[in-house]
Amino acid sequence: MVKKQKYIVTSALTYANGYTHLGHIAGSILPGDLYARYLRLKGEDVIYICGSDEYGTAIEMAAIKENLTPEEIIDKYHNSNKKAYSDLLMSFDIYSRTSNDIHKETAREFFLNLYNKGILYSKTENQLFSIKLDKFLADRFVEGTCPICGYEEARGDQCENCGNSLNPLELINPKAKPTGDTPIVKETTNLYFPLSKYKNDLQKWIESKNYWKQNVLNYCKGLYKTGLVDRSVTRDLKWGIPVPVEQYKDKVIYVWIEAPVGYISATKDLFIEKGTPDKWESYWKDKETKLIHFLGKDNIIFHAVIFPSMLMAHGDYVLPDNVPANEFLNINGGKFSKSKGIGWTVNDTLKLFKPDVIRYAIAASLPENKDSEFSFDDFVTKNNSELSDILGNYINRVLVFAKSKFDNEVPKRIDDENNLFLETVKLYKERIANLFDNYKFREALIQTMNIARDANKYFNDCEPWKIYKTDKEKCGHIINDCLQICYSLSIAFSPFIPEASDKILKMLNANKENFKWDRIGDINIKSGHKLGENEILFPKIEIEQESTEKESVSNFNLIDINDFKKIEMRIGEIVNAEKIEKSKKLLKLKVKISDKTKQIVSGISEYYTPEELIGKKIVVVDNLKPSRLMGIDSEGMLLAAKINGELKIITIDGDIKDGAEVN
Ligand SMILES: [Zn+2]
Known part of the structure; x- marks a missing residue:
């Protein structure tokens, strides 16, 4: 037996300070799910990991805003987002969270490993301090003008506009949040990770990654040019994981140092759940494992530079094989931003459209190489003119024909008759696999729909309704072909629209025995097999209905009597x-x-x-x-x-x- 390739697939942890929105889905969640589902169909040994990121100042800010405790905030959004992802059919093996004990323990171990090796060093430095709040203003507790691009609402840790990471002291005209007072400069001592020392190792490592996406490589190369800055790994905050070193015990571990370790803890969490608590090591400690991080471009620095250098420093764990970052998805022009409350939450969108329709429309607009535009109308257009008119139409006409002319059974094949179209489907299979392997999911979706498009043409060109009158046997062979294609479509579409894929199988009354990637284009259902009940796969969305729904989204605050x-x-x-x-x-x-x-x-x-x-x-x-x-x-x-x-x-x-x- 061929040894299965081990994969750890991760989607960026979702920050538990707000409801997850379509920007997250397009950036890291859906691509991760598509890839994990594809790998499972190929029979690979894959674990798919995600969870809530629950520390850091953004959580504290949300707690202040909503008049809740940080604990209440993370419970609220963790539970809501976990459910939203499950409703959108995301197939995580685990959706964990960084506030659980296994993560705290793992993060402390990781930190101590670096500390005990003498890798971290201490540095006394000036920091912004708010007299009004009586605390140091880490990260998001301070806002001001970005010294690089001039954006006026840059956060202390990062400018959302240009993506550069910042030190709060660099901000022009800094203001404490939420009080708005001008901070003073005061001394504090923090521990630092010497990122600059890893420059050569990182550069060599990146050079071996010539198969990475160009946007990610460009970003990393740009960073090496401007130089790598050492990173403080402790913070003067209360909300976080306390530093496990006596002298610093009043500080917490910087969230961006402990959060990526969350991928490791979530894997531990998964195997504790499965009753095999040591098995996580066979993934993380096997250098042959392929670790794939899906994320949005604002997270490249952490996943392609900082976390890998920490993993190098630690030494026990596998390094990322790929970091296929996406650009941003723009809806009707404006960028999704959770912190500003712009954009569509998954919960709101699920009130209007079925999960498959959302998945399909977003997959068709994935911002893989550049920012992409998305509008409400895309859901309607994709549903009506592709899912319904092409895929739904094909499945329906084949099943209706089989029911009326062949007693709802799979007709016999003529043995010496070749199956040219199934050969075409096999060619598609190779092409689509190649696209998946290269993280080109948007193109993979187009090619998958092209199978259904060509299948419609095959059905038309064969004119089975004519042949039935002259040669019933031959007609039976054609319909057998067409039913095999239905099964293949169910496999090929399953990463994108899993619910519809299951429905096709149910209509075929078929089981999942042959439900594998390799079986696309094969003969998977036997002659004489009794078919199931036909139903409409994707009902059309009426335009009238759409416009009132659209209104109800934009006027979310108005209700009728x-x-x-x-x-x-x-x-x-x-x-x-x-x-x-x-x-x-x-x-x-x-x-x-x-x-x-x-x-x-x-x-x-x-x-x-x-x-x-x-x-x-x-x-x-x-x-x-x-x-x-x-x-x-x-x-x-x-x-x-x-x-x-x-x-x-x-x-x-x-x-x-x-x-x-x-x-
Ligand atoms: Zn900037």
């Missing part, structure tokens, strides 16, 4: 209130609403004591889906208003009995 009527609000009386251990903000309330009592978890602990709440009559949203906060069920929500940063509960004018409806 019927939406409002869906919300059931009632008067409730608080009969009990208690603090939740470990939470500064949350209280657990028991609220009597007529003859039932509900448990509601509410973020009002900073503004009310439990005692002063008992007996209060409040307005409760009664038909809210139950949720869990800090492990406690919450079955509703109470209404409150924010005044000067303080929450005030909405109370009742006059004596109204609990249970009364609010309109």
Whole structure:
């Protein structure tokens, strides 16, 4: 038996400070999923890793903005994003998170390995300090003008506009966030990773990677020209993994040093889950393993330069084989940005389109070589004129014909009849595999749809409806061919549109015995096999419906009266209130609403004591889906208003009995 090639495929960890959006999908998530699915079809030994990146100042910023604790923020977005990816049919072997114990342990080990070898060095230096906030302003806690491109909202760690990484001290006209005060300069001591020492090793390594994408190579080469700057690996922050060295224990490990180690911890997490906790080593410690990082271009520096040099310094682990970074996907002109709240979240898009349609339309617009444009209309056009008119149409006409003329069975092949079209499909298979192997998924999608396009032409040219009248046997052979192509299409399309692929198999009433890449273009279903029920694969999306949906996206804040009527609000009386251990903000309330009592978890602990709440009559949203906060069920929500940063509960004018409806 041929030894399988081991692969670790990763998609960039998603920052748990907001809802994941189509920019992430196009940048790193979908390409990783397409590639992992393709490798599995080829029978390779692949693990596909992703997860939430949960430390760093962006989490703290989000917590301040949303009036939650960092723990609450990461729980909220980790759970939501994990579900969004699963709804979009992403096939991660694990979606882990960097706040779990296995990651903390792995990150500490990694850090100590470098520290104990004497690789890290300490440096006392000036840093920006906010007197108002009483802390050093690491990374995103400071904003100012980029010294390189002049962009006025550059962050302390990186300029989003030109992509260069920055030191907060370089910012022109720096301001503390969120307070806006001008920081002072103060001394602090941090540990540094000597990136500059790895310049020669990195350069030699990159030279062996002439098969990398040009945009990535250009970026790396540009960086070597301007020189590699040593990186501080500790931060004066509270939210993070404490530095495992006594002298620095009040600092945390810099998030960009520990986050990529998350790929290793997630692999450990996966095999703990599988009950074989040591097996992660057979991937990470085998130099033959191919480690492939999918990411957006803003992450190239970390995956192609910093993390590899850390891996070189550590010495035990495999280095990346490839870093196929994508450019940005622009929707209707503007760049997706989670921090600015621009763009489409996956959750919102899934309300409008089926997962397969989203996957297909995004795959057709992947920004592989340059930024690409995307608009809402692309979903509709791709669904109607490709998925429905070409693929759906082909599957439908073949199955309808087989049902009406061959009793819904696979007709016999004529043995000496050649199968020219299946040979064509095999040629496509080679071409598409080559595109996948070179990370050209956009072109792979076009070629896959071309199989269906050519199959339609084959069906037309053969004119089976005519031949049926003169030579039923020959017609049967043609339809057998056409059904084999349906099976091949199901395999070839499965990385892109897995749900439709399964549906085709179901319509063929076929199993997955031959569901392998190599079987594309083969005879996979037997003559006499009974077919299943036909259904429409991709219903057309009507334009009228589309325009109202479009409106509902752009006017997301407006609802009509019927939406409002869906919300059931009632008067409730608080009969009990208690603090939740470990939470500064949350209280657990028991609220009597007529003859039932509900448990509601509410973020009002900073503004009310439990005692002063008992007996209060409040307005409760009664038909809210139950949720869990800090492990406690919450079955509703109470209404409150924010005044000067303080929450005030909405109370009742006059004596109204609990249970009364609010309109
Ligand atoms: Zn800049």
